Amino acid sequence: DVKVTQSSRYLVKRTGEKVFLECVQDMDHENMFWYRQDPGLGLRLIYFSYDVKMKEKGDIPEGYSVSREKKERFSLILESASTNQTSMYLCASSFGTRPSGNTIYFGEGSWLTVV
Amino acid sequence: GESVGLHLPTLSVQEGDNSIINCAYSNSASDYFIWYKQESGKGPQFIIDIRSNMDKRQGQRVTVLLNKTVKHLSLQIAATQPGDSAVYFCAEKGRFGNEKLTFGTGTRLTIIP
Numbered sequence: 688d689v690k691v692t693q694s695s696r697y698l699v700k701r702t703g704e705k706v707f708l709e710c711v712q713d714m715d716h717e718n719m720f721w722y723r724q725d726p727g728l729g730l731r732l733i734y735f736s737y738d739v740k741m742k743e744k745g746d747i748p749e750g751y752s753v754s755r756e757k758k759e760r761f762s763l764i765l766e767s768a769s770t771n772q773t774s775m776y777l778c779a780s781s782f783g784t785r786p787s788g789n790t791i792y793f794g795e796g797s798w799l800t801v802v
Numbered sequence: 803g804e805s806v807g808l809h810l811p812t813l814s815v816q817e818g819d820n821s822i823i824n825c826a827y828s829n830s831a832s833d834y835f836i837w838y839k840q841e842s843g844k845g846p847q848f849i850i851d852i853r854s855n856m857d858k859r860q861g862q863r864v865t866v867l868l869n870k871t872v873k874h875l876s877l878q879i880a881a882t883q884p885g886d887s888a889v890y891f892c893a894e895k896g897r898f899g900n901e902k903l904t905f906g907t908g909t910r911l912t913i914i915p
Contacts, residue, residue: 691845
């Protein structure tokens with residue numbers, strides 16, 4: 688089974704803190720994604736990465752950055768957390784260009800509260 | 803922009819009955835569609851997918867139907883069980899490259915015992 692692991696399930700951080708959300712996948716997937724999920728807004732893509740050291744902005748990249756130093760690991764960074772970044776964050780991964788490999792597999796989510 | 807939407811935000815079904823969850827999409831270039839199930843407090847779980855060269859695909863107790871003429875996708879769950887209670891999302895992807903999925907906001911399915 689595909690496994691996408693998010694290191695922190697629940698975090699509480701103060702406004703202005705730097706926050707790291709870590710994600711690891713064990714299926715040698717090329718693509719990795721960070722989404723946030725908010726009531727009524729569904730899943731919104733923050734950043735994604737097609738390969739090591741590569742990153743692309745998603746729909747809502749403002750206030751976030753990412754790091755992909757190793758293929759299996761994709762980190763989401765909140766440089767200076769704000770209360771409007773309180774949300775559930777979902778990491779996901781998928782194969783690259785293989786015909787049957789477009790399915791995106793998700794982790795269990797990280798609930799971040801910024802106070 | 804392109805969007806993926808759901809007709810109904812909530813659906814209640816008697817245990818043992820069949821349920822149908824609908825999804826409309828607007829991008830005629832989409833060629834890959836996925837249904838996800840998300841239980842409370844968990845990440846979305848892949849259920850079934852379908853490509854645009856197919857009209858129907860069956861899994862275990864689930865069937866996905868694709869009508870490209872009206873850009874409509876549905877998920878049928880047979881003989882629903884209490885464990886089927888969750889939010890169900892459809893998602894679609896364009897034809898080329900490693901494009902991201904576009905998600906609908908979800909339908910909450912409640913199974914009544």
